[in-house]
Amino acid sequence: MSVINSPQYKLNNILTARARLGECPVWDSTHKLLYWVDIYNHRVNQFNSVTEQNIFFDVGDVVGSVALAGANRLIMALRHGLAFLDTQSGEVTPIIQVEADMPDNRLNDGKCDPQGRFWFGSMCPGKTQGSLYRYDPDGSLHLMETGLTISNGLGWSPDQKTFYLADSDQQRIYAYNFDAQTGNLSDRRIFLDLTSESFYPDGLTVDSEGHIWVAMWDGWCVIRFNPQGEEIGRIPLPVQRPSCCTFGGEDLQTLYITTASVGLSEKEIEKSFYSGDLFALPTEITGLPTYDFLG
Template structure:
């Protein structure tokens, strides 16, 4: 993998446009549900789950019992796996019922942060330190189909992000945002992790790596917080394309639409003072672009709720 990526700029750099003026404090968790044709995301600091239907332009949101950092689609499309600040839980979209699964890092100054399902339908996520200054005391974890939690043997992050998996599932990508580098490791079908390495380092003067997604050609698209951009890296870690996002803090990306050819980008207002918000009125919105690539269907979590919650689902 390339530690100092070559940059291949093209003459035309696409520019994303506003789709939903949600004004989220901290939009994250960009996820397209191909079964329903809707886009989901979270406002972490607003403690709300959002859903947008591009067919009619309508948005819906649900209040959460605590900050919702990340989530995953489930085998039952009426259920989501939630990565709340302090715990994982199942959530019934139709009834609002919540079933706790496991607490995460109790006793530490951390919360759940970025997460994605691997190609085998297990949920992989990381945490971030909420102390100031942040310390690299968090971890990366995997929730299995049996709802058992295990810690992955990866370096402890201060702010975990960029979790994504290659099309064949054999490579996992992740980052600790303050390091300004994205890492990769070999990822076995059995979940074994090895050969941890630098995948790419950001070369722009500004910006940190945030949420990522993978296209069907194996390229990694990364939202770069503070950089007003999304950057695509090929499988060797070299930049091939970028999308300009007209807001300071793009946070996460996902491919959606009928042909998975629309790039959705979440963003945030947190940390911007009144003067900055006056210059950046679209901050916290959801943006869309149409790059010359297509995405992959989002894997769903294959574990199931237990007990009465499971019974109520049929």
């Protein structure tokens, strides 16, 4: 195991955001923009990596995740449904309701697969009533998994044969066989069991070598695992609650990391002063491309 953060790879605090719950960074390679959400402040942020300016859209609801959806458009998972966001006008257009009859649940992390389907999960801390869904470009919604507590980080292996899904409360990451053509999942197994740890797996990303990078909530770090689930690298962070990560930048070799301040006591904030800020780490490792929703 190596400490990835080193003198030649300097972790940078690129935005003093002080977000309550920063999450779901998404790289737009065409416009060199990083989209990310502040869930409880109802904000979809747009960070310009060239000018280092950040603007936000108030979408009027809890927003768990976003994904690119064509020119000047994002698809969002709001509290109880999906919607489109026009990134020029800020207009929100509802698409479909999801779990509107479950007031204790809300939608959470999401991502598009290489076939342009939007995957997203729901959560209910302490209860196994969260689920995983797939929303297809033809407008059909598919229930893919049930019995989750906090459906969280998700990603695909470079060969598109394996799908990963974190259940934060259960401190586990699952791996599934993935059929790229049909979008079906099978053979769920435990990829990573962290039940002996004091931290929780949150958002994740997969690099071009098939290694999985996981933001560890309450763990002060992002950890890199090989496809066998062995820890091979660790990025120490100056914040207690890293929440998600993704690769971006000109060559997909910059790791962007969102963080959170929600739920921290005054004492914890003092120790974790930069909580809620946005971080970037240059690496020599290349990430996978971001995929658009094709509907």
